[in-house]
Amino acid sequence: MNELKVNLPQASVSYAIKIEKGLLQKVGKEVAQLTNSRRVAVITDRNVDSYYGAAVEQQLADEGFEVSMIVLQPGEQTKTFSMMPQIFSQLIEAGLTRSDVIVALGGGVIGDIAGFAAASYLRGIDLVQIPTSLLAQVDSSVGGKVGVDLPEGKNLVGSFYHPTQVIIDPEVLNTLTDHYFADGMAEVIKYGCIWDADFFDSLLTIESRDAVMTEIEWIIARCCDIKREVVEQDEKDKGLRMLLNFGHTLGHAIEAYYHYEHITHGHAVAIGMATLTEISEARELTETGTADQLRRVLKMHRLPSELEDTKAYNDILSFVRKDKKQLNNQLHVVLLNSIGTAATHQTDVSFFDSLGTGGQDH
């Protein structure tokens, strides 16, 4: 088993990330070790429930827990503020008290919304993250960002709320579709881009999904460890943590433009990373050849580097203009110096003027 520890002394928080093939079979015992409570609500989505819901429910029941299953519709449209009253009602109906536990069993959508429910229900109850998509295993289950979307944009309501443990079983990835596997690879590639050139290079040698799966435990562990290192230094996203947003300013705008349908988070981030790197390379802010390397690794892992509908960029820019992280009309964008190192830059939206022209200014 790989076990990492996230330590945030300033927030009086410390939790383990456990990574092991087959760990889902021991989930009842893992949760039982974390709490004296005997009541658990498992929040999941219909897809994940159909594969793993019954087994998780049974194991928790075997440990003496009274278990309530809250099963949501799959997809980003579920991660909305308007879903919260329904979830809170179900938690009340399940009789969850302050000493009880919410288990988030699913991808990033479930982790974010169940985490937000745990952060706000009764002013906060314990949360265990059991991420089941690659994206959730390498990124969203770690670091405590929980929240929901508003019609106006992504993740506009939320908080920092850490789990008491993250339980990762890479074997569950076998039932994930290729599309969502690729989504997770976008965030994996992001870590190589911003933090670790050797890791990036190794991703260029692992060509297929099967090849990734043979190396999966250390890949997940490396990503979680990078995120741990970043979050421990900047829990509240005021400085270093912004690097984890590489590709996201444009990515989030693309997702919002398409109403969170058609283009999923990882695909949007892939386009965001490649497009931004093309622009910054054309402006000599990034080492020549970086965008090519990035496009190569994205293609290898079945991810896009550009939007097919380049005409959409004008409208997408209006979402970039409304980016939530602006300060005095300045956007924070993360640019690569070269593969493996990145920095945040303040700029205005004109930085994106060349969108859709391959990085060349009009």
Ligand SMILES: NC(=O)c1ccc[n+]([C@@H]2O[C@H](COP(=O)([O-])OP(=O)(O)OC[C@H]3O[C@@H](n4cnc5c(N)ncnc54)[C@H](O)[C@@H]3O)[C@@H](O)[C@H]2O)c1
């Ligand atoms: N909190 C954070 O730090 C953070 C980080 C990155 C992304 N996110 C958020 O995460 C979300 C995207 O997460 P995602 O890509 O996991 O999407 P998702 O939760 O929608 O899961 C993708 C799809 O895979 C299915 N699925 C999940 N696990 C499965 C499994 N083992 N077998 C079969 N099907 C499975 C789901 O039902 C869903 O249809 C976005 O909302 C994004 O904003 C949050």
Ligand SMILES: O=C(O)C(=O)C[C@@H](O)[C@H](O)[C@H](O)COP(=O)(O)O
């Ligand atoms: O954990 C972080 O910090 C990240 O930025 C990770 C991102 O991959 C993730 O998509 C996150 O939800 C974005 O957060 P936001 O604050 O830009 O909404």
Ligand SMILES: [Zn+2]
């Ligand atoms: Zn992301």
